[in-house]
Amino acid sequence: MFPRVFHTHLSRRTTFRLAFSALAMDRLFADDATRAGAPLPDLTQSIPLRAPRALTGSQFAESVSNLDRHEREQAILDQLVSGNMPAFLRKLTPVKLSRELRDGTTLAATIFVTPEYLAIGSDYDFLRIPMNLHTAAAVARQFGFVLPTKRIVDAIYDQAQCHFTPQPLPPGPQMTSTEYYRVHNTLIEKQAQSFGFPRGAFVSGHKKDVVLTNRLAARPGQIAIYGWHRASGDPIQPLSTVHGAGYADYSHGIRLVAGMAIVEGQPRSIHQVLHDSMLASVLSDEGPIRVSPA
Numbered sequence: 001m002f003p004r005v006f007h008t009h010l011s012r013r014t015t016f017r018l019a020f021s022a023l024a025m026d027r028l029f030a031d032d033a034t035r036a037g038a039p040l041p042d043l044t045q046s047i048p049l050r051a052p053r054a055l056t057g058s059q060f061a062e063s064v065s066n067l068d069r070h071e072r073e074q075a076i077l078d079q080l081v082s083g084n085m086p087a088f089l090r091k092l093t094p095v096k097l098s099r100e101l102r103d104g105t106t107l108a109a110t111i112f113v114t115p116e117y118l119a120i121g122s123d124y125d126f127l128r129i130p131m132n133l134h135t136a137a138a139v140a141r142q143f144g145f146v147l148p149t150k151r152i153v154d155a156i157y158d159q160a161q162c163h164f165t166p167q168p169l170p171p172g173p174q175m176t177s178t179e180y181y182r183v184h185n186t187l188i189e190k191q192a193q194s195f196g197f198p199r200g201a202f203v204s205g206h207k208k209d210v211v212l213t214n215r216l217a218a219r220p221g222q223i224a225i226y227g228w229h230r231a232s233g234d235p236i237q238p239l240s241t242v243h244g245a246g247y248a249d250y251s252h253g254i255r256l257v258a259g260m261a262i263v264e265g266q267p268r269s270i271h272q273v274l275h276d277s278m279l280a281s282v283l284s285d286e287g288p289i290r291v292s293p294a
Contacts, residue, residue: 043112054084055120056122059125065178080129086116086119088200109282113255113257117129130207131248132223147212147255147256214287215241261273
């Protein structure tokens with residue numbers, strides 16, 4: 001398990017330790033793939049390379065500042081499916097989960113997730129971008145990924161290299177505005193700098209996740225959100241489906257999970273695992289997921 005980091009100032013030794021941890025995660029990814037009965041493919045091969053003249057995060061925020069929500073969602077989708085995202089999002093991070101079965105045996109799985117929430121722009125000028133369920137699902141399908149479950153979100157927080165302190169903004173209609181997206185992103189960046197978090201580190205605690213849940217089967221047309229963990233590990237946001245699928249606000253983040261996982265040492269489609277009556281329990285607290293994994 002990777003160390004939690006809460007300090008407002010990091011020594012040179014601690015900064016080196018974090019950099020070493022990032023290298024260790026790359027090695028862990030390679031070791032997990034090698035241990036599997038067959039090598040895993042390049043799990044990010046469906047994500048196009050970012051074009052040299054693609055918009056930066058600041059430029060994108062400006063370009064959508066006067067658009068309505070529907071136009072902004074289309075712009076978000078266009079930028080992401082064209083590959084306009086920081087390169088560090090293509091460096092997936094392994095997350096290990098396990099579950100004791102009724103017969104006393106333990107089921108183990110390793111999944112691979114983006115180290116950060118989806119963002120538009122370059123490695124040095126990017127905007128963490130909230131989006132509604134329609135857009136998030138379209139991006140996930142395009143790239144061959146899925147959205148996380150509540151259990152996966154908890155595991156990500158537990159194993160993250162660095163932990164942010166949540167920074168809620170005043171509630172109101174402005175929560176869905178591009179300006180609030182930009183303000184919250186700036187607050188996160190300032191905290192990352194003050195804590196000394198390396199660029200592209202495996203981080204958590206700064207947004208709520210859009211998640212998969214069987215509650216959506218009973219409430220079609222809604223979006224499910226969960227997370228935004230405090231330092232205690234307790235989430236600010238319990239699992240909720242109160243908002244419609246077209247809703248997005250500044251506090252939401254999209255973390256993607258690769259379409260292949262390693263279960264008991266063997267590569268498996270994450271779609272199959274989430275639908276399997278026995279295997280799903282390692283990734284879900286609800287048993288098999290009955291809604292679309294994307």
